[in-house]
Amino acid sequence: MATNRDLQTELGRYQYVQELFSVGARVPVVSELTDISPWLLRKFYLDSTGEHPSRGPIPSSLDWYLVGTNQLQSSLFLQYYMSVNDRDHDLRIANLLLAYRLWSSSWQHTGLKKTLTFDRAWWLIKLLDSEQLKAQCCRVCRSLFVVGTRRMGTYRCSACVKTRLQYGPRVKQRDYLPPREKSSSSVSGMAYISSNDSSSVS
Numbered sequence: 001m002a003t004n005r006d007l008q009t010e011l012g013r014y015q016y017v018q019e020l021f022s023v024g025a026r027v028p029v030v031s032e033l034t035d036i037s038p039w040l041l042r043k044f045y046l047d048s049t050g051e052h053p054s055r056g057p058i059p060s061s062l063d064w065y066l067v068g069t070n071q072l073q074s075s076l077f078l079q080y081y082m083s084v085n086d087r088d089h090d091l092r093i094a095n096l097l098l099a100y101r102l103w104s105s106s107w108q109h110t111g112l113k114k115t116l117t118f119d120r121a122w123w124l125i126k127l128l129d130s131e132q133l134k135a136q137c138c139r140v141c142r143s144l145f146v147v148g149t150r151r152m153g154t155y156r157c158s159a160c161v162k163t164r165l166q167y168g169p170r171v172k173q174r175d176y177l178p179p180r181e182k183s184s185s186s187v188s189g190m191a192y193i194s195s196n197d198s199s200s201v202s
């Protein structure tokens with residue numbers, strides 16, 4: 001016989017299901033996050049909305065995250081996700097939902113088209129966990145960006161590359177900040193100064 005505690009847990013899981021559907025998550029994604037069968041989820045969706053959930057493939061691309069505004073959206077989402085990812089409360093659904101909502105309201109202010117769906121945000125975190133993508137700080141503005149694992153050395157974001165192109169190397173040198181995690185006297189720090197921008201964005 002189910003105890004009161006079991007029922008509370010089950011209720012909590014279905015509350016997450018509702019929240020996940022409300023941000024546009026697809027059935028396979030919700031199923032993986034909540035451990036509820038796709039069949040039950042489809043039935044739940046149909047009962048609560050009167051419509052069938054949308055079908056089709058879930059994200060599988062890796063390169064999608066590295067291009068244009070997709071990269072900007074992904075990087076901004078990642079910054080939110082990392083800021084809400086409390087180690088003491090490692091509940092992935094709650095963190096994903098909170099980060100996605102924060103990102104969504106923030107991105108809305110840009111007036112740019114939103115292409116990062118919740119499913120893509122979920123897939124991004126999986127790609128980072130499995131080290132198929134990585135997060136790297138821009139060496140100039142120090143913001144965190146999603147980059148490919150083949151990228152070696154330091155990274156400059158496209159905005160900082162454009163700033164240099166517009167104002168020339170002098171301004172760039174004045175704006176240059178050494179990476180936070182390394183002192184300027186380290187081997188890598190020396191390499192940045194003498195590399196003559198060989199590691200700019202490709």
Ligand SMILES: [Zn+2]
Binds near residue numbers: 138156
């Ligand atoms: Zn930058």
